[in-house]
Amino acid sequence: MTRSPLDRVRQEIDTVDAALVSLLARRHRLVTRAARLKSSSNLAVVDANRQEAVLSNARRSAELHGLAIDLIDRIWPEMIDFWVTYQNSLSDQSGMLPPASGTRLNQLVQPQEPHH
Numbered sequence: 583m584t585r586s587p588l589d590r591v592r593q594e595i596d597t598v599d600a601a602l603v604s605l606l607a608r609r610h611r612l613v614t615r616a617a618r619l620k621s622s623s624n625l626a627v628v629d630a631n632r633q634e635a636v637l638s639n640a641r642r643s644a645e646l647h648g649l650a651i652d653l654i655d656r657i658w659p660e661m662i663d664f665w666v667t668y669q670n671s672l673s674d675q676s677g678m679l680p681p682a683s684g685t686r687l688n689q690l691v692q693p694q695e696p697h698h
């Protein structure tokens with residue numbers, strides 16, 4: 583079977599996607615370490631200044647690579663939101679930290695199972 587140019591490009595896209603997932607997994611491990619360090623120093627999960635720095639680093643990096651900043655602005659806030667929720671879930675489990683001020687009420691109040 584001869585592979586078309588489109589097939590080859592798609593294979594390369596798959597390789598890049600696998601590398602992205604591997605980097606996301608690495609970020610996840612680092613965020614877990616950050617959560618433990620904040621917990622042991624009694625620091626809040628959410629750090630707005632740090633979030634701004636993370637976003638502006640990513641935007642600057644996109645600019646250097648000629649990548650649309652719009653893409654960063656759509657992806658990074660989602661990632662940060664995901665990892666803030668994740669860290670809040672860790673601190674809820676350990677019971678070591680009060681909920682961060684940014685924690686939404688629906689994360690705190692667990693709906694009761696209806697009784698049958």
Ligand SMILES: C=C(O[C@@H]1C=C(C(=O)O)C=C[C@H]1O)C(=O)O
Binds near residue numbers: 628
């Ligand atoms: C990972 C951290 O926790 C939160 C999540 C961040 C992120 O995903 O980059 C940045 C700041 C914090 O609001 C951190 O404090 O570094």
